[in-house]
Amino acid sequence: MTSEKILVVKDLVVEFKTDRGTIKAVNGVNFDVFKGKTLGVVGESGSGKSVTALAIMGLIPNPPGRVASGQIHFNGKSLVNIEPAEMRKIRGNKIAMIFQEPMTSLNPVFTIGNQIEEVIELHQPHLSNVERRAKAVDMLRLVGIPSPEKRVAEYPHQLSGGMRQRVMIAIALSCEPDILIADEPTTALDVTIQAQILELMKKLQKELGMGIILITHDLGVVAETCDSVAVMYCGQIVESADVKTLFNHPQHPYTKGLMNSIPSFDSTSGHKKERLQTIEGMVPSLFDLPVGCNFQDRCSSVTEKCRGSQGEPTLMPAKGEGHTVACFNPLS
Amino acid sequence: MNMYAYIFRRLLYVIPVLLGVCLVIFVLFNLVAPDPAFTLLGKHATQLQIAELHHELGMDRPYWVQYFDTVKTAFTFDFGYSWTSKQNIWEMIKAGAGPSLSITGPLFVIENIFAISLALLVAFYRGKLVDKIVLVLSIAGMSIPSLAVVLFGQWFFGYKLGIFEISGYERGFPQFVPYVILPIILYVFISFGGETRFYRTVILDEAYQDYVRTARSKGISELRVMFKHVLKNSMIPILTQIIIQIPTLILGLLFAESFFSIPGLGAMTINAINNSDFPVIKAMTILSAVGFILFGVVTDVLYTVVDPRMKLK
Numbered sequence: 001m002t003s004e005k006i007l008v009v010k011d012l013v014v015e016f017k018t019d020r021g022t023i024k025a026v027n028g029v030n031f032d033v034f035k036g037k038t039l040g041v042v043g044e045s046g047s048g049k050s051v052t053a054l055a056i057m058g059l060i061p062n063p064p065g066r067v068a069s070g071q072i073h074f075n076g077k078s079l080v081n082i083e084p085a086e087m088r089k090i091r092g093n094k095i096a097m098i099f100q101e102p103m104t105s106l107n108p109v110f111t112i113g114n115q116i117e118e119v120i121e122l123h124q125p126h127l128s129n130v131e132r133r134a135k136a137v138d139m140l141r142l143v144g145i146p147s148p149e150k151r152v153a154e155y156p157h158q159l160s161g162g163m164r165q166r167v168m169i170a171i172a173l174s175c176e177p178d179i180l181i182a183d184e185p186t187t188a189l190d191v192t193i194q195a196q197i198l199e200l201m202k203k204l205q206k207e208l209g210m211g212i213i214l215i216t217h218d219l220g221v222v223a224e225t226c227d228s229v230a231v232m233y234c235g236q237i238v239e240s241a242d243v244k245t246l247f248n249h250p251q252h253p254y255t256k257g258l259m260n261s262i263p264s265f266d267s268t269s270g271h272k273k274e275r276l277q278t279i280e281g282m283v284p285s286l287f288d289l290p291v292g293c294n295f296q297d298r299c300s301s302v303t304e305k306c307r308g309s310q311g312e313p314t315l316m317p318a319k320g321e322g323h324t325v326a327c328f329n330p331l332s
Numbered sequence: 333m334n335m336y337a338y339i340f341r342r343l344l345y346v347i348p349v350l351l352g353v354c355l356v357i358f359v360l361f362n363l364v365a366p367d368p369a370f371t372l373l374g375k376h377a378t379q380l381q382i383a384e385l386h387h388e389l390g391m392d393r394p395y396w397v398q399y400f401d402t403v404k405t406a407f408t409f410d411f412g413y414s415w416t417s418k419q420n421i422w423e424m425i426k427a428g429a430g431p432s433l434s435i436t437g438p439l440f441v442i443e444n445i446f447a448i449s450l451a452l453l454v455a456f457y458r459g460k461l462v463d464k465i466v467l468v469l470s471i472a473g474m475s476i477p478s479l480a481v482v483l484f485g486q487w488f489f490g491y492k493l494g495i496f497e498i499s500g501y502e503r504g505f506p507q508f509v510p511y512v513i514l515p516i517i518l519y520v521f522i523s524f525g526g527e528t529r530f531y532r533t534v535i536l537d538e539a540y541q542d543y544v545r546t547a548r549s550k551g552i553s554e555l556r557v558m559f560k561h562v563l564k565n566s567m568i569p570i571l572t573q574i575i576i577q578i579p580t581l582i583l584g585l586l587f588a589e590s591f592f593s594i595p596g597l598g599a600m601t602i603n604a605i606n607n608s609d610f611p612v613i614k615a616m617t618i619l620s621a622v623g624f625i626l627f628g629v630v631t632d633v634l635y636t637v638v639d640p641r642m643k644l645k
Binding site: 057059063087088089090091092093096097099101104105106107108109110111118119122123155157168171172 | 459541542543545546547548549550551553561564565567638639640641
């Protein structure tokens with residue numbers, strides 16, 4: 001995989017000021033995004049996946065949040081402390097994002113055509129009204145919406161959830177971005193629609209060659225769509241590898257736990273093989289993180305070392321190329 | 333079309349509402365209010381004079397006949413003559429409407445534009461210093477009694493500084509202008525607080541919706557997010573608030589007109605109440621009831637314009 005590196009995130013720290021003190025929602029995250037490849041970011045709710053995405057978009061609500069330290073480089077340009085006007089030229093144009101809630105992510109009082117044209121008008125002002133409308137229709141056709149000439153004049157409430165997510169994708173891709181950030185794009189959709197949307201994203205990635213950051217808590221989705229994976233826990237990446245390595249040789253007990261939480265079916269009988277496993281316990285509060293490894297209280301292979309004397313485990317190279325894991329007692 | 337059927341049906345509601353309004357004013361007037369004969373004839377009237385006046389005003393007829401009379405007035409809009417001034421009530425309304433509108437019209441426009449712009453501003457800078465300053469001013473405007481504001485304003489701007497007329501009125505444009513400036517300024521101060529707080533809440537309700545995040549992710553400027561995406565979605569409560577004020581414009585400012593000696597409909601109504609002038613009270617009450625129903629329908633129709641999800645059935 002010798003592909004062009006288009007986004008580099010280095011030691012990213014995002015802080016939020018709250019009444020109970022400052023918390024680090026993202027604490028030292030590193031990853032790269034390559035052209036035409038998909039990076040999966042996996043983790044439970046509150047692990048800092050979405051905040052990482054918003055930091056890249058420059059959309060961390062400030063106050064209370066801010067990028068406290070670290071770097072985000074997009075095609076060699078730093079996105080931390082960039083002028084707001086400069087960032088607006090990148091946002092929606094070079095880096096676009098789709099969200100988890102297709103039902104509420106579109107503005108209910110404007111037609112979908114209007115909402116697609118808005119982003120085209122902003123970033124491609126040389127196009128005439130007619131060209132813009134034509135492009136909006138093309139985008140709807142591209143994302144597989146039937147009779148786009150008619151749909152372009154409809155309002156969001158006239159479309160189903162899956163169709164609305166397609167419209168969101170159309171908005172995101174209408175300026176042919178280099179990077180698409182998809183924050184749990186299929187979580188709110190039916191399983192059959194989920195597969196369609198993921199299929200669509202893969203197809204469009206092939207056509208347009210963009211890099212995708214796919215944020216999800218569903219390792220099944222990752223296995224189907226991603227090239228590499230970063231597993232996040234409490235604002236940190238605990239394991240990262242290419243998708244095959246990660247699934248074949250998970251090293252972090254948390255990754256293993258997530259995999260065991262995927263329901264598995266016997267392919268011949270169609271029955272469940274066994275009871276679904278879960279990861280015991282809850283994600284610790286960011287106000288009250290344990291000393292040592294953040295995962296210690298839920299870990300099946302916890303040792304004395306994890307409980308403080310050595311501090312937090314850091315990402316270390318593991319077996320296999322590009323495979324890193326932050327664990328004192330990795331699975332073999 | 334569906335919408336016309338809806339409008340027609342809504343307008344039919346005028347009938348039961350007017351019957352109810354007639355009943356309420358009739359009962360209040362006959363059972364609660366003092367006998368108008370005392371007000372009209374003074375303290376020393378004889379029994380005979382009172383009986384004669386009752387007969388003249390039709391008050392010696394059975395109650396149901398009198399109630400029917402009231403209802404007839406409500407549906408024909410034939411309000412008859414004032415008991416005190418003996419003038420035709422429609423003529424009185426025509427005479428009072430000008431002075432009233434010369435205050436309420438500009439007041440309505442200035443106040444709403446001012447309050448909505450201010451609300452957008454503080455919603456945009458929520459939590460910052462501007463927001464806090466406007467909050468303090470709004471609460472001051474809301475909590476200082478309006479009478480105190482009026483008296484202070486008349487004393488300070490009218491007497492001390494001498495820059496505005498304290499009270500009075502002159503008919504015709506532009507002669508009336510100097511007389512309406514002070515009441516307009518003072519009433520903007522009295523009412524902007526509540527309005528600004530209301531509009532701010534409405535706008536902030538929308539400012540945290542998911543579609544706003546989507547709009548930002550497109551690279552749109554904050555100003556455009558606010559004025560295009562947020563404002564249009566806030567239009568429904570804003571429209572309701574604005575349109576429901578319109579019937580009160582026509583009624584005039586009840587107390588303000590007395591404070592500033594402006595010969596408008598508000599002052600006329602207050603006088604009629606003081607003098608037990610039943611026909612005038614009846615006319616103004618019925619007109620306001622009809623006004624509220626009419627503008628309620630207008631609001632509903634406008635909803636369908638701002639929100640494509642609304643369908644009138």
